[in-house]
Amino acid sequence: MIRAATKSAEDTRALGAALASLVRAGDLILLSGDLGAGKTTLAQGFARALGVDEQVVSPTFVLARVYRGRLRLIHADAYRMDDLAEVGDLDLHEFLDDGGVGLVEWGDVIAPVIPADYLEVRLDLGEADDDRHLGIRIVGPSWASRRPAIEALAERWPE
Ligand code: ADP
């Protein structure tokens, strides 16, 4: 587990933007953590850095939104348990195979229905209101070669 911490929403957006600079076509990133942890906030920084002009908002009630940036981005949220099956139906595989990038919130519960090759970013509330602890985990081969870059990124937001 690679650890980091942020002290504001803007910090988390900046970390998301740094992550976007490492992303490649076909990548999947799971964002896990409780409601209000900062998953959507991280997605906003990520999308902005990917060149998405539109404002990224929580996709909770629409399940998924597609944005156009340097790469096509799908931002999905499987908050409700019955969303799970629907995310399975999203055809995330096809979207990723076609060169898109996926950001999926509520990573823990949806792990069974998505490709077993992703980066997981877990966010947890810290002691102070605006503190967040992040745990980054590499699952599968596609992110493995980028471990040093991710470690270097995490060092910019030390615990
Ligand atoms: P989630 O998608 O995990 O439910 P959101 O990103 O929608 O969470 O909400 C996180 C809330 O916490 C936002 O209101 C944001 O401004 C606030 N916040 C405060 N500090 C942080 C931080 N360090 N990182 C991310 N969000 C933060």
Ligand code: MG
């Ligand atoms: Mg959210």
